[in-house]
Amino acid sequence: MNPLLLCARMEPGKLLRLSMIAGALGITVKEVKEEQAGQRLEALCGLSPLGPAVKKAKIGGEMAVMAFFPDKLMDALFAAIRKNGLERPCLMAVLTPTNRAWTLERLYQELQKEYAAMNARK
Numbered sequence: 031m032n033p034l035l036l037c038a039r040m041e042p043g044k045l046l047r048l049s050m051i052a053g054a055l056g057i058t059v060k061e062v063k064e065e066q067a068g069q070r071l072e073a074l075c076g077l078s079p080l081g082p083a084v085k086k087a088k089i090g091g092e093m094a095v096m097a098f099f100p101d102k103l104m105d106a107l108f109a110a111i112r113k114n115g116l117e118r119p120c121l122m123a124v125l126t127p128t129n130r131a132w133t134l135e136r137l138y139q140e141l142q143k144e145y146a147a148m149n150a151r152k
Contacts (some may be wrong), residue, residue, distance in 0.1 A: 032056070032098060033058065033097070035059045036056070036060050036065070036095040036097065037061050039064075046092075051111060051114055057107065062074060067134045069133065071095060074134075090138040091121065092120055094121075096123070
């Protein structure tokens with residue numbers, strides 16, 4: 031599968047700039063709308079058909095999910111974001127076998143917990 035970056039709750043100008051940066055690296059960017067927040071990540075990434083939303087869900091804030099990324103491409107994307115002076119989304123995740131059945135709402139909640147735990151250790 032081709033590298034895919036799911037983006038949620040991103041300001042339109044930032045989404046456009048990120049799309050241009052990612053596109054230059056061969057990464058497809060897909061904006062996830064609030065009404066799609068109840069879909070499973072695997073469906074949003076094209077691994078299974080979109081179906082009825084698991085539940086009415088809300089995306090808590092700006093986030094991005096990287097799917098089908100080789101490690102070096104991830105590094106290249108982060109370097110290009112820095113080089114172009116674009117602020118990286120606060121919460122970023124990689125599609126995994128564990129989280130692929132989650133909704134964006136659930137993923138956001140889990141990322142918030144991880145983020146809080148990491149900052150508590152500082």
